[in-house]
Amino acid sequence: MELLKISSRTRPAALAGALTGVIREHGRAEMQAVGAGAVNQAVKAIAIARGYLAPSGIDLVCIPAFVDVKIDDTEKTAIRFIVLPA
Numbered sequence: 475m476e477l478l479k480i481s482s483r484t485r486p487a488a489l490a491g492a493l494t495g496v497i498r499e500h501g502r503a504e505m506q507a508v509g510a511g512a513v514n515q516a517v518k519a520i521a522i523a524r525g526y527l528a529p530s531g532i533d534l535v536c537i538p539a540f541v542d543v544k545i546d547d548t549e550k551t552a553i554r555f556i557v558l559p560a
Contacts, residue, residue: 475500480519482511489515490522497527497534497559505555508543513553520557533560 478492489505496503507516524534537556542549 475502475504478503478505480505480507480512480516482509482515484512484515484519486515486518486522489519490526493519493523493557494526497523497532497557501559503557505557506541506543506552507555508545508550508552516553516555520555523557527559534558535560 475496478489478496480489493503493505505516505519507513520534520536527534535558537558539554539556541552541554543552544550
């Protein structure tokens with residue numbers, strides 16, 4: 475399963491569609507966001523994905539965690555979202 479990486483310019487509806495597809499295919503998804511704008515887009519996408527999955531009787535649970543990542547030889551703190559069906 476691939477890690478969905480989010481930026482502040484990520485479109486929430488497009489990410490929600492990808493998130494829905496990954497959850498249907500793999501039963502779970504992981505997303506990673508660095509920065510407030512990226513975290514905002516990730517949370518919006520999770521909310522939209524809940525709406526996409528609701529007609530199928532699937533609700534989502536999100537587990538956020540801090541992770542350290544290296545970007546361009548710089549250590550940064552990211553938030554990783556593990557998204558699972560409830």
